[in-house]
Every structure is written in C-alpha cells, then in structure tokens.
Amino acid sequence: MPARGFPASEFQARVRAAQALMAEADLAALLLTTEPEIRYYTGFLTRFWESPTRPWFLVLPSSGDPIAVIPSIGAHLMGQSWVRDIRTWAAPDYMDDGIGLLADALCEVVPVDGRIGIADQMESHVRMPLASLRALERAVTDRPIVGDATITRRLRLIKSEAEIAKIAVAAGIGDRAFDRVSGIAKAGVPLSQVFRDFQRLCLEEGADWVPYLAGAAEHGGYADVISPASDAPLVAGDMLMLDTGLVWDGYFCDFDRNYSVGRPSAAVADGHARLVDATQAAFEIARPGKTIADLFHVMNDVVNPAGAEMEAGRLGHGLGMQLTEWPSIIPQDHTPLQAGMVLTLEPSVAVGEGRILVHEENIVVREDGAVYLSTPQTAQIRVI
Amino acid sequence: MPARGFPASEFQARVRAAQALMAEADLAALLLTTEPEIRYYTGFLTRFWESPTRPWFLVLPSSGDPIAVIPSIGAHLMGQSWVRDIRTWAAPDYMDDGIGLLADALCEVVPVDGRIGIADQMESHVRMPLASLRALERAVTDRPIVGDATITRRLRLIKSEAEIAKIAVAAGIGDRAFDRVSGIAKAGVPLSQVFRDFQRLCLEEGADWVPYLAGAAEHGGYADVISPASDAPLVAGDMLMLDTGLVWDGYFCDFDRNYSVGRPSAAVADGHARLVDATQAAFEIARPGKTIADLFHVMNDVVNPAGAEMEAGRLGHGLGMQLTEWPSIIPQDHTPLQAGMVLTLEPSVAVGEGRILVHEENIVVREDGAVYLSTPQTAQIRVI
CATH class of the missing domain: 3.90.230.10 (Creatinase/methionine aminopeptidase superfamily)
Known part of the structure; x- marks a missing residue:
C-alpha cells in the first residue's frame, strides 16, 4: 500500500508550477475556494466540506508560499499541513464572514492593478456567497478579480x-x-x-x-x-x-x-x-x-x-x-x-x-x- | 416507515409559498442552481451531483410552474418528478453549456426590468462557472440578477x-x-x-x-x-x-x-x-x-x-x-x-x-x- 498523504515537496512543486503559469498569464495571485483546489495545493483533507456553512479560502501569491484564510474550526487540521501562514476567523460571523481578512491578505501580496485569478471556466464554481464575492471585489479595489487562465485545471490534468x-x-x-x-x-x-x-x-x-x-x-x-x-x-x-x-x-x-x-x-x-x-x-x-x-x-x-x-x-x-x-x-x-x-x-x-x-x-x-x-x-x- | 418522496401537492405548496415571497420582494423569477434548492422545489434526488461537470438550473416564475433547464442526462429522472416543462441540452457543450437555453427561459417569463433572484447570502453559492454567470447577465439584458431575499432559505427553515x-x-x-x-x-x-x-x-x-x-x-x-x-x-x-x-x-x-x-x-x-x-x-x-x-x-x-x-x-x-x-x-x-x-x-x-x-x-x-x-x-x- 502507498503511504497516505504526500511529502511537502509535492505540494511545493505544485505551487511553483502554478506560479510559473501565473507569470505567463499576468496574475499576481490565485484565489482558491473549493475543496479540490484547496486540497491540491495544501493536502487539507476533511469530509467537513459536506457542511455548506463556512467558506474556506487559499491565496497563492506570485511568489512565496500560500496563505490559508479559513474558519478557526479548521486551524488544527490545516496546521498539520505544510502551510505555515494560516489566518482564521470565528465563522460563521454574520457581520463579516472572512471577507475582510481575505481582502487584507490579497492586498498584502497583490500590488495595485495586480490581477487576482479565480476559476471561472467549465466544471468550476466559486464557493462563497455571491454577495461576499461582490464585497470582496469592492474591498480589493484596483485589483481586478479575473479568470484563473485554467491554471489549476491544467495542473490537475x-x-x-x-x-x-x-x-x-x-x-x-x-x-x-x-x-x-x-x-x-x-x-x-x-x-x-x-x-x-x-x-x-x-x-x-x-x-x-x-x-x-x-x-x-x-x-x-x-x-x-x-x-x-x-x-x-x-x-x-x-x-x-x-x-x-x-x-x-x-x-x-x-x-x-x-x-x-x-x-x-x-x-x-x-x-x-x-x-x-x-x-x-x-x-x-x-x-x-x-x-x-x-x-x-x-x-x-x-x-x-x-x-x-x-x-x-x-x-x-x-x-x-x-x-x-x-x-x-x-x-x-x-x-x-x-x-x-x-x-x-x-x-x-x-x-x-x-x-x-x-x-x-x-x-x-x-x-x-x-x-x-x-x-x-x-x-x-x-x-x- | 414513511413513504419515500413527497406528493406533488407538497412541491406545489412550496412553489406557491415562494411565489408569495417573490411578490413581496419584487422578484419576477428565482433562479436555483444547487442540489438542495432544486430538490426542494422538484424532488429531483440523485447522487450525480457528486460530478462537478454539469450545471443544472431551475427557473421559478412569479406565477405558474417551474421550468427545469438541465443536461439531457437528467431528463429521464426529472421526467418522473412533478415538473412538466423540462428543457435539455447535450452537456457538456464547450460552446454554450446551457446558458443560451437558460437565458431564453428567463426572458420568456421575466419582463424587461423584471428582477431575477439568485441566492447570494451566507451558506449559499452559485453553482455554475463564474464566466457563465457573467454571460447570463449579459444575455438577459435589462433583467437584473439580484439577491433572492433569502426566500428559499426562509422556506426551508x-x-x-x-x-x-x-x-x-x-x-x-x-x-x-x-x-x-x-x-x-x-x-x-x-x-x-x-x-x-x-x-x-x-x-x-x-x-x-x-x-x-x-x-x-x-x-x-x-x-x-x-x-x-x-x-x-x-x-x-x-x-x-x-x-x-x-x-x-x-x-x-x-x-x-x-x-x-x-x-x-x-x-x-x-x-x-x-x-x-x-x-x-x-x-x-x-x-x-x-x-x-x-x-x-x-x-x-x-x-x-x-x-x-x-x-x-x-x-x-x-x-x-x-x-x-x-x-x-x-x-x-x-x-x-x-x-x-x-x-x-x-x-x-x-x-x-x-x-x-x-x-x-x-x-x-x-x-x-x-x-x-x-x-x-x-x-x-x-x-x-
């Protein structure tokens, strides 16, 4: 039987490959929101996605390591992955369910006019409330949220x-x-x-x-x-x-x-x-x-x-x-x-x-x- | 043991209740895209949602019965529900994965300037590619896609x-x-x-x-x-x-x-x-x-x-x-x-x-x- 999980080197290679494609596509960051996307880069494996309550986010900057912006209930499990930068909020928060924290992370790694890529083509969806996506677009002003040039899809192929x-x-x-x-x-x-x-x-x-x-x-x-x-x-x-x-x-x-x-x-x-x-x-x-x-x-x-x-x-x-x-x-x-x-x-x-x-x-x-x-x-x- | 499924009357009552709330919220139609939303009004129960490939749509007009706009692979099962207006396409279609058909259905039941409600608040997401949603917004011009006033969430409570x-x-x-x-x-x-x-x-x-x-x-x-x-x-x-x-x-x-x-x-x-x-x-x-x-x-x-x-x-x-x-x-x-x-x-x-x-x-x-x-x-x- 093969070992469970993957060595950190495999996740690091996936991130570096994505970053090479991001440079080609002129993207300053990728924003990941779904179970397979986030797991692909982090190894975060849980059946808790069956609950639709909480959104989960991963930010992949154009260089350096990913930033997890997640509900605090997931901090312990994410802490066992190779990801070191884990930012949490006490979800569900009826006033701001992670969007302020996410916008801060994006503004930190994406320069003004830098483009943020999000999966937008076939077989994808954005796993966050539409009102949250619209609030995020306002909060990261001058950093347009655009398609991800199918980067994660191409890598996972x-x-x-x-x-x-x-x-x-x-x-x-x-x-x-x-x-x-x-x-x-x-x-x-x-x-x-x-x-x-x-x-x-x-x-x-x-x-x-x-x-x-x-x-x-x-x-x-x-x-x-x-x-x-x-x-x-x-x-x-x-x-x-x-x-x-x-x-x-x-x-x-x-x-x-x-x-x-x-x-x-x-x-x-x-x-x-x-x-x-x-x-x-x-x-x-x-x-x-x-x-x-x-x-x-x-x-x-x-x-x-x-x-x-x-x-x-x-x-x-x-x-x-x-x-x-x-x-x-x-x-x-x-x-x-x-x-x-x-x-x-x-x-x-x-x-x-x-x-x-x-x-x-x-x-x-x-x-x-x-x-x-x-x-x-x-x-x-x-x-x- | 209770009987499986529900009588058509239960689905009809849910639709009429939604339509009453739509009138209050000035919505000319609801657009449903997720498994529980579509099942709530139709009874369409399948584990096939595990496949992320295909989008599925249900249109609830302000009066009258729902319109299912779905991949042809689901026509047989949806045909066993109480829904009579079932429109299908051969998904996946790389040129137009149902959006043209959906826009036609919406334009048929929503007058110009009529508002189309889609779930946008906490615990919701829109299950279709973001590019498809943006294409739909263009295709139904002058019929704004807005929040659903939590209508389905309130009913399901x-x-x-x-x-x-x-x-x-x-x-x-x-x-x-x-x-x-x-x-x-x-x-x-x-x-x-x-x-x-x-x-x-x-x-x-x-x-x-x-x-x-x-x-x-x-x-x-x-x-x-x-x-x-x-x-x-x-x-x-x-x-x-x-x-x-x-x-x-x-x-x-x-x-x-x-x-x-x-x-x-x-x-x-x-x-x-x-x-x-x-x-x-x-x-x-x-x-x-x-x-x-x-x-x-x-x-x-x-x-x-x-x-x-x-x-x-x-x-x-x-x-x-x-x-x-x-x-x-x-x-x-x-x-x-x-x-x-x-x-x-x-x-x-x-x-x-x-x-x-x-x-x-x-x-x-x-x-x-x-x-x-x-x-x-x-x-x-x-x-x-």
Whole structure:
C-alpha cells in the first residue's frame, strides 16, 4: 500500500508550477475556494466540506508560499499541513464572514492593478456567497478579480506517480467489491438493498468512504444511470448495473459493472461485448500523439456505427481528486493525450427501445501507451 | 416507515409559498442552481451531483410552474418528478453549456426590468462557472440578477411533517448504529477501521448512504473534530467520538456519540455530564417565544460559565436536506424559534489543555416544546 498523504515537496512543486503559469498569464495571485483546489495545493483533507456553512479560502501569491484564510474550526487540521501562514476567523460571523481578512491578505501580496485569478471556466464554481464575492471585489479595489487562465485545471490534468498510486488503490478496492456482487444480488433482492450492501462491500474492501453509487436494474437494459435505487426486487432478465466512485486517501476510482440476472438476451450479450470492444479500442490507441477526440471516435465507431450522437453526451472523462474531472471525451475536445492523464473510458450502447448499457474502465496514459487501473472486464457479461 | 418522496401537492405548496415571497420582494423569477434548492422545489434526488461537470438550473416564475433547464442526462429522472416543462441540452457543450437555453427561459417569463433572484447570502453559492454567470447577465439584458431575499432559505427553515418524518428515520438509524459501536471498537483497533465499520453499521441499519463521518480518538478528549481517521489504534484512556451525517430518502441526521476506551477520567466524566446537562437545558426551553440566541446562552452558561467564547463558534445549527443548514446557534442569531424547525444542539466543553468534548442531539421544535429526534444520551459516558 502507498503511504497516505504526500511529502511537502509535492505540494511545493505544485505551487511553483502554478506560479510559473501565473507569470505567463499576468496574475499576481490565485484565489482558491473549493475543496479540490484547496486540497491540491495544501493536502487539507476533511469530509467537513459536506457542511455548506463556512467558506474556506487559499491565496497563492506570485511568489512565496500560500496563505490559508479559513474558519478557526479548521486551524488544527490545516496546521498539520505544510502551510505555515494560516489566518482564521470565528465563522460563521454574520457581520463579516472572512471577507475582510481575505481582502487584507490579497492586498498584502497583490500590488495595485495586480490581477487576482479565480476559476471561472467549465466544471468550476466559486464557493462563497455571491454577495461576499461582490464585497470582496469592492474591498480589493484596483485589483481586478479575473479568470484563473485554467491554471489549476491544467495542473490537475497530469497526475503525479503518488496520485496515480492512490487511484490504483481505489480501483483495486472497486474490483474486489464488484467481484463479490454475486454474494449480495440475486432475483428477489430489492435494488435498494443491493445498493446498501454494495457500499458495505466497498468499505470492507478498504474504501475510506463511498461518495458515489448509482446504477439501475431493468429488463433487458436500463433507461437511466443517475437514479437512486428503488425498492423493487431484482427479476430474472434484469440487467443490474452498479457504478461507484469510492475514495481512498482522497482519490476516486469511477467505474461500473453490469450483471445479468439469469441468462442475458442476445441483444444484451451483443451490446455488452461491443462495449468491451469499444473500451479496448480506445485503450489501445491511448498514448501521447492522440487526442481526447480520437478516443471518442474510436469508441463511437464501435458502439454507434450509424453515427447518431449518444444522449449521454460523452464517453468518459478525467478522474482523480473528484469523481469526474476535466476533460470530457467528446468530439469537440482536442486536448492532446499526455503521460500522467487518468481517464475513464465510458461507452454506452442502445440495446432496445429506451434501453441502454453503459460500461466503464479507468486507465492511466503512459509514454508508451495506456495501463488499466481497473481490471478490464471481459466481453462475456457476468451472470448472477 | 414513511413513504419515500413527497406528493406533488407538497412541491406545489412550496412553489406557491415562494411565489408569495417573490411578490413581496419584487422578484419576477428565482433562479436555483444547487442540489438542495432544486430538490426542494422538484424532488429531483440523485447522487450525480457528486460530478462537478454539469450545471443544472431551475427557473421559478412569479406565477405558474417551474421550468427545469438541465443536461439531457437528467431528463429521464426529472421526467418522473412533478415538473412538466423540462428543457435539455447535450452537456457538456464547450460552446454554450446551457446558458443560451437558460437565458431564453428567463426572458420568456421575466419582463424587461423584471428582477431575477439568485441566492447570494451566507451558506449559499452559485453553482455554475463564474464566466457563465457573467454571460447570463449579459444575455438577459435589462433583467437584473439580484439577491433572492433569502426566500428559499426562509422556506426551508420550517420543515413539513413529511420532512420531519424522514429526518426521524435517519436519526433512528444513527441511534441503532451508535448502539452497536461496542461491537466494532476497542483498544487495539485502528481508528480508520472503526470509521469503516461504523459506516457499514449505518448501512446495515438502513442508511441510503453516509455522506459524513468525522470524529477522533485521543487521550482524555480530542483536539479536533473534522479530521479524517488515522490508522492509530485505540488505546485505553482514549475518548472516541463519532459524528455522522447519514441520509435516508434525501434527509440527514447529524449527531455524535462519545465512548471512553476503558474507565473515563474524572475530568472527562464531568465534562460529558455537563454537555448532556447543557443539551437538556436547551431542549427544555426550545419553543416558540424563544430565540436561537437563547439556546446558545442556556448551553453556554453550563459548558462555559467563565464566559469565554467557544472556538468552534457555534453550539448547533439547522438540519434537513443538508448536514448543516441555517441558522447557527450563536449569540448574534436572534431568529425566533418556530414550530417545524429542526435543529442540532451541539455544545462543546474544554476538558484539559487543548482537549475538548463535543456532544450533539437532534430536535424538532413543536408548538408546545421540543421533541428529540435522536434518543438523548444519558450523563454517563458509554464505556468500551
């Protein structure tokens, strides 16, 4: 098992890399507000983000070390990170919930007319009240708050070996839990019970927690892949799909497995084999020199030879500190593949009127080709 | 067990109540962007929000029914709700990720010069890229986007009987899981294993999922309540605390329990008894006519008679669709208690240098006094 956490040198390297990009983009500081952004530069790992009450801030100056501006309830945990400059307030404060303190920190490290970058593009949001953001803009007068030139997104796209090792652990846990599904799912068991028991299996196999489980069980395929479980019992002929995003040391795996309750129909068996073929085809070309769009097309040619676009809109995505990360495997994404990218390959196929199957594997791109992080599924569908 | 979901009439009543407040606040529409806001008016319940990729929007016009403007991947699930006007796009779309469609919907229901309200106060954020928000402001020209006058927050503060019943189910699951901790925790067991096993117990007792577990195990009290579990084994003299936010049908409980590994010290035993006394004192006065600040003071007088402020900043909070909700039990909060408020009472007490204990119960305020939703802990600390 890899060690938990990262050495301080890894965080320092991330900060220096961001600062190099900040110089290129003429940014005097980055302002980070979300869980993965702040964790990426600090290692601050807590499930306390589940509480929406308090805002948390990290300021990355153009040189030097980061400044954490956080609620005092987080001071002890942040104090165990490599960050030394930790400024706190007793949140929640109905008069000024950290904005004065944050503005002071920004004004200290950003000269007048210096630009403050904040994530503003796709897959981002600003995790603070809109009124606070507007108050901050007034308080840092003459220091415009602008986009962050996707700096943190670009850095997070390429995983370090330590990050890849954590994702591999998560994927291994998922593999072992999926291999035990025949012990919890059979005809007559309510889908909601299968969902509960599958999360239990993930924990037993070593997950720290299970932030995501979706799936379905319907006759001959399913109509939807994001619904919560109903209490309806599994019935012979159902296709059961479980799609989990479990976490080990702050890193996700994200893949699914399909199970046929009893013998699968020819349409289902063929559909599943095509999904595995499509995934394997993308796996085989995934290396530097190809693009994200290339992965889309090689999968789409297998699962959707007639060329109609898939409803789900994408056939995979990035993976790491979040269940889904940049980029999206869609025809419009021409990002060149680079060593260190971790991706899900997630084709779907129509298997009848209003019925689909979805399959997903996790891979890491290496200089000389891709490596599976999940244990790839064979063409033959699992039967329970 | 209560039925899952809500009748359409409950959602319709919520929308009509919001529309009455919109008229008072001179708002021509509300724009909702976060999971609890959208679920509150629609019933749209999915763990898919774990993926940050796609924005989701709900438009509440000043009269008539809501309009969902959502990624096509959610159309099937939203189609099962009471919402009939569902407009979708194939997200992610790198050219226009729903903003054009959203602007069209807003322009359709909001006259020129009509104001569009969006949550902007404490405990809120806008879940869409900042660049998208700015593009939306340009696209709906002459229809200013302003604060929502805390309309949704005010409505969510008072729970319906159906909501209270769901929180009660969640709390009952938590009670039963806490009663089984002696079966999973004892000297020698790593805290990380206790965390895994406790989540398993929550699932076995009926939780749909376990979004939150924090806690600690340190000698004679703990320094921090938001850290993830270490692999250090429990040792005699440790105080083990587990604080869970588990979900049943989209509603949380949020309470903790303390366990002494072996016989507790006099300081710990006294501290725990004072926490229970403080909680009970707040419980006894919690009824219409009192305020949130009254709850703070009656607890603070017991746990902190010298009058220094607690570092954590608050002694409880609202509870429901989120682990923590408005309001905060702090001296500055003068919200009058009303029937239907669900609260956590969460005093903390210092039990030595850098060591605290925290205790938490869940209550609902009724016309004639409070009712416990969690089964209240006795003064005597549990020993494992």
